[in-house]
Amino acid sequence: MIGFVAWRLLQAIPLLIGVSLIGFGLMHLAPGGPLAVYTLNPTIQAQDIERIKIIFGLDQPVHVQYVKWATGIFSGNWGYTFFGGRPVLDVILERLPATLLLMGSALSVAIVLGLSIGVLGAVKRYSVFDVLATTGALFALSFPTFWFGLMAIFVFAIELRWLPSGGMWELGEEGNILSLLRHLVLPTMVLALVITATWSRYSRSAFLEVMQQDFMRTARAKGVPPAARLMRHAFPNAAKPLIALLGVELPFLFSGALVTETIFGWPGMGRLFVDALNMKEYPILMGMMMFTAIFVIIGNLLADLAIAAIDPRVRLR
Amino acid sequence: MSATAAAPQGQIGRVWTRFRRHRLALAGGFVVALLLASALFAPAFAPQDPTLLDTALRFRPPFADWAHPLGTDELGRDTLSRLLYGGRVSLTVGLVAMVTTVMTGALIGITAGFLGGVVDNLLMRFVDTMLCFPQVFLLLVVAAFVPPTLLSISLVIGLTSWMEVSRIVRAEILHLKEQDFVAAARALGASRARIMFRELLPNAAAPILVAATLKVASAVLMESYISYLGYGVQPPLASWGNMLTNAQGYFDTVPWLAILPGAAITLTVMGFNFMGDGLRDALDPRLRMDP
Amino acid sequence: MADPLLKVSGLEVHFPIRSPFLRQRVGTVRAVDGVDLEVGRGETLALVGESGCGKTTTGKAILRLIDPTGGSIRFGGEEIAQHGASRLAPFRRRMQIVFQDPYASLNPRMTVGGILAAPYEIHRIGTPADRPARVAELLRTVGLPSEAARRYPHEFSGGQRQRIGIARALALEPELIIGDEPVSALDVSIQAQVINLMKRLQAERGLAYIMISHNLAVVSHVADRVAVMYLGRVVETAPRETLFFDARHPYTQALLSAVPEPVPGRRRARQVLQGDVPSPAKPPKGCHFHPRCPIAQPRCAEEVPLPRVVAPGHAVACHLAAP
Numbered sequence: 062m063i064g065f066v067a068w069r070l071l072q073a074i075p076l077l078i079g080v081s082l083i084g085f086g087l088m089h090l091a092p093g094g095p096l097a098v099y100t101l102n103p104t105i106q107a108q109d110i111e112r113i114k115i116i117f118g119l120d121q122p123v124h125v126q127y128v129k130w131a132t133g134i135f136s137g138n139w140g141y142t143f144f145g146g147r148p149v150l151d152v153i154l155e156r157l158p159a160t161l162l163l164m165g166s167a168l169s170v171a172i173v174l175g176l177s178i179g180v181l182g183a184v185k186r187y188s189v190f191d192v193l194a195t196t197g198a199l200f201a202l203s204f205p206t207f208w209f210g211l212m213a214i215f216v217f218a219i220e221l222r223w224l225p226s227g228g229m230w231e232l233g234e235e236g237n238i239l240s241l242l243r244h245l246v247l248p249t250m251v252l253a254l255v256i257t258a259t260w261s262r263y264s265r266s267a268f269l270e271v272m273q274q275d276f277m278r279t280a281r282a283k284g285v286p287p288a289a290r291l292m293r294h295a296f297p298n299a300a301k302p303l304i305a306l307l308g309v310e311l312p313f314l315f316s317g318a319l320v321t322e323t324i325f326g327w328p329g330m331g332r333l334f335v336d337a338l339n340m341k342e343y344p345i346l347m348g349m350m351m352f353t354a355i356f357v358i359i360g361n362l363l364a365d366l367a368i369a370a371i372d373p374r375v376r377l378r
Numbered sequence: 379m380s381a382t383a384a385a386p387q388g389q390i391g392r393v394w395t396r397f398r399r400h401r402l403a404l405a406g407g408f409v410v411a412l413l414l415a416s417a418l419f420a421p422a423f424a425p426q427d428p429t430l431l432d433t434a435l436r437f438r439p440p441f442a443d444w445a446h447p448l449g450t451d452e453l454g455r456d457t458l459s460r461l462l463y464g465g466r467v468s469l470t471v472g473l474v475a476m477v478t479t480v481m482t483g484a485l486i487g488i489t490a491g492f493l494g495g496v497v498d499n500l501l502m503r504f505v506d507t508m509l510c511f512p513q514v515f516l517l518l519v520v521a522a523f524v525p526p527t528l529l530s531i532s533l534v535i536g537l538t539s540w541m542e543v544s545r546i547v548r549a550e551i552l553h554l555k556e557q558d559f560v561a562a563a564r565a566l567g568a569s570r571a572r573i574m575f576r577e578l579l580p581n582a583a584a585p586i587l588v589a590a591t592l593k594v595a596s597a598v599l600m601e602s603y604i605s606y607l608g609y610g611v612q613p614p615l616a617s618w619g620n621m622l623t624n625a626q627g628y629f630d631t632v633p634w635l636a637i638l639p640g641a642a643i644t645l646t647v648m649g650f651n652f653m654g655d656g657l658r659d660a661l662d663p664r665l666r667m668d669p
Numbered sequence: 670m671a672d673p674l675l676k677v678s679g680l681e682v683h684f685p686i687r688s689p690f691l692r693q694r695v696g697t698v699r700a701v702d703g704v705d706l707e708v709g710r711g712e713t714l715a716l717v718g719e720s721g722c723g724k725t726t727t728g729k730a731i732l733r734l735i736d737p738t739g740g741s742i743r744f745g746g747e748e749i750a751q752h753g754a755s756r757l758a759p760f761r762r763r764m765q766i767v768f769q770d771p772y773a774s775l776n777p778r779m780t781v782g783g784i785l786a787a788p789y790e791i792h793r794i795g796t797p798a799d800r801p802a803r804v805a806e807l808l809r810t811v812g813l814p815s816e817a818a819r820r821y822p823h824e825f826s827g828g829q830r831q832r833i834g835i836a837r838a839l840a841l842e843p844e845l846i847i848g849d850e851p852v853s854a855l856d857v858s859i860q861a862q863v864i865n866l867m868k869r870l871q872a873e874r875g876l877a878y879i880m881i882s883h884n885l886a887v888v889s890h891v892a893d894r895v896a897v898m899y900l901g902r903v904v905e906t907a908p909r910e911t912l913f914f915d916a917r918h919p920y921t922q923a924l925l926s927a928v929p930e931p932v933p934g935r936r937r938a939r940q941v942l943q944g945d946v947p948s949p950a951k952p953p954k955g956c957h958f959h960p961r962c963p964i965a966q967p968r969c970a971e972e973v974p975l976p977r978v979v980a981p982g983h984a985v986a987c988h989l990a991a992p
């Protein structure tokens with residue numbers, strides 16, 4: 062197991078290097094380069110820009126700049142925002158809890174719902190429920206998340222007035238859990254839709270596969286009741302592909318969260334991203350790209366380790 | 379032997395039979411055909427010029443009069459005309475992006491799969507790296523860099539979504555290149571390029587076709603989303619995405635302005651997704667996701 | 670042989686076994702481990718041995734479809750074991766191969782016409798305009814109608830596909846064709862037809878063949894000489910008659926005893942070998958055959974027996990083979 066952990070950590074290194082190269086490259090490709098906020102500002106003189114370049118070390122060879130930048134990333138110095146000059150990492154971390162809350166609640170809903178639908182579909186294969194569920198999942202996967210969000214706002218916030226249309230709290234209610242929950246319902250529903258569909262499809266096929274295996278037939282022949290067969294035999298075995306899915310789907314979850322946050326004005330990382338985009342805050346944009354990519358790499362690593370912990374055979378592969 | 383490597387021609391009939399059995403896929407294909415026709419013949423179907431303003435006739439509801447079957451928007455422009463022309467834009471971007479995606483993905487996949495070794499390793503680590511970034515993030519950042527034209531939007535979408543295609547093609551090539559017809563070509567002295575593009579690529583056509591269909595759906599979705607955020611197709615050129623942006627301002631009073639373009643996007647994405655799903659079942663029973 | 674068309678000596682193909690982690694080499698599959706062969710012009714050499722003994726790998730290495738890790742391959746007097754793609758090009762026209770599986774050896778997405786025109790395209794022979802005529806001629810040679818060119822491989826039976834494979838091998842008018850069990854995937858009734866076709870072509874064109882087979886009975890119809898392989902090495906080479914009546918190697922003798930009626934009139938006590946064929950990743954020391962050999966001596970486990978000529982054209986790699 063220690064060998065496996067070391068091996069997987071080692072595998073993450075080229076990914077981290079690749080991710081940082083792409084992030085660094087994009088920053089230099091950006092119009093106006095890393096100093097866009099100065100170069101694009103007509104009131105700043107050319108010689109001032111030269112001075113700023115030297116201050117930021119941009120007169121040095123590219124590889125030196127990269128190494129400086131990358132070591133900065135890994136030691137927590139992610140640069141400063143153009144407007145306000147705040148540390149980028151602080152700005153991002155400030156928004157992380159809201160995003161994690163939204164992603165977490167959507168993921169929990171989606172896993173519970175998707176898993177139940179998938180397992181039921183697998184157990185009652187080809188039943189009316191199964192056909193409806195698989196078709197419905199295909200429909201859900203084709204739904205543009207942002208439009209679904211707009212429609213949800215229209216129906217539940219504007220027409221029915223059941224729920225607030227956006228934000229995280231009512232004015233003056235900051236910290237009120239009930240208010241938070243009311244605001245959380247619609248974004249969670251919207252973000253969970255696509256993930257639920259994916260989970261129901263994957264868990265259905267994972268369980269179908271497990272149920273066809275010998276040990277399931279043996280358990281049945283031994284007279285183990287259906288519910289126990291499902292819980293004690295099928296679940297542990299179907300868990301592996303589903304944990305892997307958890308890791309693989311992380312980037313999609315971020316994408317979905319970004320879309321959902323823009324629709325609902327949810328003050329998380331997605332909202333920050335779009336605001337930074339509008340203000341051409343390249344340091345924040347690059348920082349967020351790096352942050353999500355590192356998050357994804359770690360997520361996949363954890364998923365793999367979890368699988369290896371469940372199934373010793375994986376470690377030998 | 380893999381089903382995808384199985385023969386064409388006589389098989390086209392069998393594939394068609396399998397595809398037809400799939401009722402949703404057939405419906406998807408029908409919707410796609412309808413959309414393509416309406417985009418192609420938009421000038422003939424559209425009641426009027428989509429950019430024609432008529433401030434006297436703002437916010438007409440749908441089905442109220444024949445001059446504007448689907449009503450008018452905040453500037454009195456005809457909604458049906460804008461939907462049809464917007465569809466042209468969305469489908470063009472979707473198709474060009476798909477071609478970019480498929481060409482890039484197929485090229486990288488076949489190179490990695492066929493050459494193997496260090497090349498394969500480097501290319502696949504590159505793919506892994508690209509997949510670490512949430513696509514919407516990557517897409518928006520790059521889209522914000524370049525001046526938004528139809529071509530640049532299509533290219534940006536295409537170049538940020540080829541990774542899955544390259545993995546699919548690589549897997550297929552890894553399996554195909556071990557077959558004896560490749561050894562036969564090498565024994566004849568065929569060049570690597572000939573083996574890659576004449577012998578192997580046509581045999582990977584089935585999974586590529588499926589991926590291509592599904593990629594149109596996701597490209598249409600991406601275009602509408604970045605246009606909605608203002609980084610895609612720019613007004614006055616209509617696109618379903620920027621129609622939604624406009625409509626959002628009048629959401630509580632004239633909801634149909636938002637419902638119609640959204641429904642058009644949904645219909646298109648579903649059409650291509652269902653068709654792709656059916657094609658997968660028909661062409662490649664290995665990948666079947668029943669029922 | 671004074672001036673053989675092909676002379677292979679000490680041929681080795683070792684595949685690395687790599688660890689799943691850091692991909693470092695942790696072992697070696699000695700698929701071909703020192704093979705010596707000679708083929709004269711117009712001659713048929715049969716290469717016989719059990720499944721997994723390295724026959725296909727030997728054939729593919731001779732054609733340079735797999736890179737040999739050692740040894741020499743001389744074709745028409747020229748050493749080609751180390752040639753790169755460009756220096757190999759002229760030899761591609763002189764050696765060809767017919768594969769075992771007629772389903773996997775034809776590109777399913779190409780018409781038969783396209784498959785048969787490929788050799789001419791690759792070597793820029795003739796003009797695009799005269800290719801249909803060349804293809805039709807090839808098809809006629811192997812007994813197929815010229816309309817076959819328009820159809821796809823899956824529209825043909827196994828025997829017909831194998832004829833197409835033979836036609837492709839003939840296109841460049843080679844001097845040597847390696848047949849890797851060319852009939853073992855076919856119905857018994859079809860096998861004879863294909864064998865007869867190959868014999869006819871040999872007579873007409875003076876072709877040399879290496880016929881790979883795991884079946885000694887098939888070999889008795891076609892071969893001039895036979896080489897018997899065991900675990901990556903050739904253990905005995907002899908003219909066909911000699912091999913059937915005067916086999917010297919204990920492994921060859923065991924193989925022959927398993928053939929029900931190799932040559933009419935001979936009876937042999939059936940000799941069943943003990944144990945399984947060892948893995949080529951862990952071949953036994955000394956004589957590869959010693960753990961199963963009924964007459965093994967202590968030295969057999971230590972010293973590799975080198976091939977010794979016991980009679981003209983008859984070489985045996987066994988310490989105990991009498992000269």
Ligand SMILES: Nc1ncnc2c1ncn2[C@@H]1O[C@H](COP(=O)(O)OP(=O)(O)OP(=O)(O)O)[C@@H](O)[C@H]1O
Nearest residue numbers: 684698700719720721722723724725726727883949
């Ligand atoms: N690419 C490879 N990598 C590792 N080992 C290989 C490779 N190709 C073949 N081998 C091994 O080399 C040995 C010889 O294989 P080969 O195909 O040459 O045998 P064969 O005599 O043709 O058998 P058969 O009668 O089954 O065709 C086998 O043990 C095989 O597993």
Ligand code: SF4
Nearest residue numbers: 956959962969987988
């Ligand atoms: S060398 Fe020894 S072990 Fe090998 S075949 Fe001869 S007698 Fe048997």
Ligand SMILES: [Mg+2]
Nearest residue numbers: 724725726849
């Ligand atoms: Mg073989």
